[in-house]
Amino acid sequence: MISHAGRRLTGRVAVFGVVVWLVAFAMPQPAQAEYADVVINNYADAAGMRPAVFPHWFHRIRFRCKVCHADLGFKFKAGGNKINMAKIIEGKFCGACHNGEVAWSVENCDMCHSGVPGTPTHFHGSTVQRLVAPPYKALDATKRVKQ
């Protein structure tokens, strides 16, 4: 024979297990992308494209920082250059090289637009992001308090 209490406990334990299991999947898992990869997603998601991913490590093997950040005018700010496809095909930003002359041409959409959909613009592996108490969390907290 099985008691009512026993059955209730069984039910609770099962529910508890399921809840913990679901919560576990909702927890952010640490991404392991290469240090200094930049995800750029000001507009891409909204236009139905995957976010663009820019690998610094790959480009710095081929170019010094000066080429992009002094000559081509890339500002030191992820997402801060308001890059779009119109500028790229005019030969600005990525288009200064991805033009079929210095590097492969712009029709290779999915080489650049390779990010997981929904990933926000960010700098991967940055020290700020890796702090145990990242400063940007505070902003979320104030937002929640205000509501």
Next chain:
Amino acid sequence: MERKNIRISSLAAAFVLSIGAVWSTQPHANNESSVFSDSGVMMVAADVSTANIFNRNLKKVKDPNAAPPEDGIHDPENPGTHVLQPPKEAYVGLPTTAFGNHIDWVKALDDGALKPRWERTDPTAEPFVMDLDIVRPVKASVPDVVFPHRQHTEWLACSNCHPAIFIPQKGANQINMSAILLGQKCGVCHGKVSFPITTKSCRKCHSKPKPADWKPPLSEATLKNPWR
């Protein structure tokens, strides 16, 4: 009897789910959840072990140079992702470090293992390198900071730093670690693209030993302490 079987199997299912949950939230922690086998205390044990796991905040990256399809920011569903070069393939033969890209970019350049272009289309153009060290004495016990222009002007133009980030005059800029960690001053690049700020990299910047007679400055609160 049948009911009891159902009970046992549902308990077993819950147990497995809980273990799975604890395990998947702590992918890098040393897992000890197998110590509890009695289904009666399991609920409490699972509860306690999620709150009191050994490392609550330590995050270790297992594979720092993961290939694009496994790195968590590239979409493996995207055909282009599989054409991208895995970092490890490109890093073969380059000098290593214990942080950032795990590559010593300065040494790689000095050794001639890399020849990145200084001009977009001219592979023969050479940088304008300036060898000028700026020593910044630090009030704290850590070694003083040496800012080397040489390593920086190998990669960057003067206009990348002067005057937007630093006024070009020794001692004219207020710099401290909080600003650096928030991504200002040296932190515009260090912690983003150039080597990051971590226990193993402090000495790269803090490289000049303190003078033998150096004594730590005492804080006001200590000097004026009425209870001393």
